[in-house]
Amino acid sequence: MAGKPAPFPTRDEVLRFVRESPGKTGMREIARAFNVRGNDRAALKDLVRSLEAEGAIDARRTRPRPAGTLPSVTVLEVDGLDPDGALTARPTRWEEDDPPPPIALDPAPRGVPEPGEGDRVLARLRPAPDGGYLARPMRVLDAGPRRVVGVFRATGSGGGVIEPAERRARRSLAVPAEETAGARTGELVVGETEPGSRLGPAEARVVERLGDADSPGAIGLAAIHAHGLPLRFSDAALAEAEQAAAPGLEGRADLRALPLVTIDGADARDFDDAVWAEPDPAPGNEGGWRAVVAIADVAHFVRPGGALDRAAQERGNSAYFPDRVVPMLPEALSADLCSLKPNEDRACLAAHLRIDAEGELLDWRFERALMRSAARLTYGEVQAAAERDGEGLAAPVRASIAALYGVYAALKAARERRGALDLELPEREITLADDGTVARIGFARRHDSHRLIEELMIAANVAAASALEAKRAPCMYRVHDRPDTAKLDVLREFLRSRGIALPRSGALRPNTFNRFLALLENPRDVGIASLMILRAQAQAAYSPRNIGHYGLGLVRYAHFTSPIRRYADLLVHRALIDAYGLGPGGAGRAEPEALERIGTHISSTERRAQAAERDAGDRYCAAYLADRVDAEFSGRIAGVTRFGIFVALDETGAEGLVPGATLGAARPRFDARRHSLAVDGRVLRLGDPVTVTLREADPVAGCLVFSLSAVNGEAWHSVEDRATRRRGRPRQRR
Numbered sequence: 001m002a003g004k005p006a007p008f009p010t011r012d013e014v015l016r017f018v019r020e021s022p023g024k025t026g027m028r029e030i031a032r033a034f035n036v037r038g039n040d041r042a043a044l045k046d047l048v049r050s051l052e053a054e055g056a057i058d059a060r061r062t063r064p065r066p067a068g069t070l071p072s073v074t075v076l077e078v079d080g081l082d083p084d085g086a087l088t089a090r091p092t093r094w095e096e097d098d099p100p101p102p103i104a105l106d107p108a109p110r111g112v113p114e115p116g117e118g119d120r121v122l123a124r125l126r127p128a129p130d131g132g133y134l135a136r137p138m139r140v141l142d143a144g145p146r147r148v149v150g151v152f153r154a155t156g157s158g159g160g161v162i163e164p165a166e167r168r169a170r171r172s173l174a175v176p177a178e179e180t181a182g183a184r185t186g187e188l189v190v191g192e193t194e195p196g197s198r199l200g201p202a203e204a205r206v207v208e209r210l211g212d213a214d215s216p217g218a219i220g221l222a223a224i225h226a227h228g229l230p231l232r233f234s235d236a237a238l239a240e241a242e243q244a245a246a247p248g249l250e251g252r253a254d255l256r257a258l259p260l261v262t263i264d265g266a267d268a269r270d271f272d273d274a275v276w277a278e279p280d281p282a283p284g285n286e287g288g289w290r291a292v293v294a295i296a297d298v299a300h301f302v303r304p305g306g307a308l309d310r311a312a313q314e315r316g317n318s319a320y321f322p323d324r325v326v327p328m329l330p331e332a333l334s335a336d337l338c339s340l341k342p343n344e345d346r347a348c349l350a351a352h353l354r355i356d357a358e359g360e361l362l363d364w365r366f367e368r369a370l371m372r373s374a375a376r377l378t379y380g381e382v383q384a385a386a387e388r389d390g391e392g393l394a395a396p397v398r399a400s401i402a403a404l405y406g407v408y409a410a411l412k413a414a415r416e417r418r419g420a421l422d423l424e425l426p427e428r429e430i431t432l433a434d435d436g437t438v439a440r441i442g443f444a445r446r447h448d449s450h451r452l453i454e455e456l457m458i459a460a461n462v463a464a465a466s467a468l469e470a471k472r473a474p475c476m477y478r479v480h481d482r483p484d485t486a487k488l489d490v491l492r493e494f495l496r497s498r499g500i501a502l503p504r505s506g507a508l509r510p511n512t513f514n515r516f517l518a519l520l521e522n523p524r525d526v527g528i529a530s531l532m533i534l535r536a537q538a539q540a541a542y543s544p545r546n547i548g549h550y551g552l553g554l555v556r557y558a559h560f561t562s563p564i565r566r567y568a569d570l571l572v573h574r575a576l577i578d579a580y581g582l583g584p585g586g587a588g589r590a591e592p593e594a595l596e597r598i599g600t601h602i603s604s605t606e607r608r609a610q611a612a613e614r615d616a617g618d619r620y621c622a623a624y625l626a627d628r629v630d631a632e633f634s635g636r637i638a639g640v641t642r643f644g645i646f647v648a649l650d651e652t653g654a655e656g657l658v659p660g661a662t663l664g665a666a667r668p669r670f671d672a673r674r675h676s677l678a679v680d681g682r683v684l685r686l687g688d689p690v691t692v693t694l695r696e697a698d699p700v701a702g703c704l705v706f707s708l709s710a711v712n713g714e715a716w717h718s719v720e721d722r723a724t725r726r727r728g729r730p731r732q733r734r
Helices: 011-020 027-033 040-054 217-226 235-243 307-315 331-337 379-387 395-418 448-470 485-497 510-519 523-536 567-579 592-628 722-727
Strands: 073-081 087-091 103-105 120-127 133-141 147-154 160-164 173-175 187-194 203-212 261-264 273-279 289-296 319-321 324-326 345-355 361-372 375-378 428-432 438-443 477-479 541-543 632-641 644-649 655-659 669-671 676-679 682-685 689-698 703-711
Touching: 011 027, 011 040, 027 040, 073 103, 073 133, 103 120, 147 173, 147 203, 147 217, 173 187, 187 217, 203 217, 217 319, 217 324, 217 592, 235 307, 235 331, 261 379, 261 395, 261 448, 273 395, 273 448, 289 395, 289 448, 307 567, 307 592, 319 592, 345 395, 345 448, 345 567, 361 448, 375 379, 379 395, 379 448, 395 448, 428 592, 438 592, 448 567, 485 523, 510 523, 523 632, 541 592, 567 592, 592 689, 592 703, 632 682, 644 689, 655 689
Parallel strands: 103 133, 173 203, 261 375, 655 703
Antiparallel strands: 073 087, 073 120, 087 103, 120 133, 147 160, 147 187, 160 173, 187 203, 261 273, 273 289, 289 345, 319 324, 345 361, 428 438, 477 541, 632 644, 632 689, 644 655, 669 676, 676 682, 689 703
């Protein structure tokens, strides 16, 4: 008797199968692997053809492209000029963590219009001799109006120009007099490009004025608008939020007597998780613990299909900047009803966890409850109290904090046993003065209190995923694939230069990286190697298809602990409510295809928010260093490209470019495999300690330009930039 056909495979499942298959893989092998029969074979053929058309797999062998590479034919966006005046481009589709490889455009062949900045082109790619790609345009595609953020400058004609704030943009945009919207010189504006003659200057119209470009608030706004983050909620969503009311005790457990506390950073803007612990009194778990992780019950207020739900799903997550938050939910919820403020009744979804002395999760239980936070504590306060035996805390809170540290010790031991990836990367901390200017930039201190909360949240997330799996309920997993071995070549070369051999074959478990980090004696080397390991990792994502979490060494994992700021967590809450009959606010049985689409979307919005946050951080760094031009700084080479080196400063973590044209008399030779740059007989490598001089700092674009003064303690003679000699002014490049 014939077996029952399996569910039709998704795009990601086909890609994963092709990637992991040892030999040649074609339609027959894919159909057999997924038990695709009959009419479904035609649909499978269409799926494979679409993957081939995207360049995700090789049409001749149905093999995936190596990570970090581009297909031979793809769509590009022309994004500016290189230091020698040639057009450059970037792929319109790029899902890697690392920046895309550099692409230089060849002149268009006869019969193909010459593309201009901002155009999308279909191009044929070939590897460039010194790394990156050379692209030959095949067709200029229609590219509708494009939004650009920049500084407006009035001209004598009554119109003006927009000087783009985006680092990739090179040309100013002309603004006709009737399209300025009243903008004044020096204002930050949002422009929309207008189609025009390819021979004349590109034109735009002002669609929004954001205020003085020199004002402190302009930095965050520029990053927000450059990345298309939505700032305004619909009237319907705001009305829903304003009409929301806190629930009573009916249908909920009463946890108000439990001394739950929130523990966050001093500048935290929302409080959506509270914790409590005690030694487990149950027999059979000697040395074990009971813990409660209580999370704001956002699902009570945000119901599926409503205006709030549509807004939250569109945004996908909150984005955090030094001067503001772009929240996933309106402030009436995120800063009030769903914020676990001290001494106020709040609705929550509570995870009751039992953990043994070895840090293993024994069992769990979820319930809807009413809680009252006993205190709003900061990481620093908790750490200080722990070091003074709870001094300054009320007795119930003091006992819970001591137990929480016991839970942490057990969970930490379990983490080490399973070999989770352990990267201690410094986190940049930007502190603003009262007037919004940058007071200082440094690195945040990490305490055990930070790790305590992280491990408890991970335990609750594992419990949520396990609970849904036990009920065979749909779950939006947080998945993390193993790294592509090709992306580890840079790390391999770096470790080899330190006398350490990273194996080329065999499964590299997360703990393998931990062992090699422990072999490095220089703390700076550990930092550079940790960054390389991070860059080599696959990108974590949201998916209803569970492949586990490689970095954490977990078989199943889902985000449960932050539904105020992550739509994925709200979906997990709804699934738990449905699976365990916890009352209204669930979502019903979601279709797998719908969850696939939502997972792809919220993974994309997460990347968008992260890019905007990094962009804003770079702009704040440029503003902070703008009055230190010509000063010298120590740093490390954090990136090597064919057009120069990127240097990260030790003092602030700020990153800027040393243009290749300033490095020596001859054109630098780039070695893509070793990520090194040979200049005048000397070689610059990733991780080398350097001294640089700041030459330019542009806060609007977030650009820093350096010249090289010394490498590995030896003086380096920089030369004048060829672009400077040719045009009489420096060219900013990032």
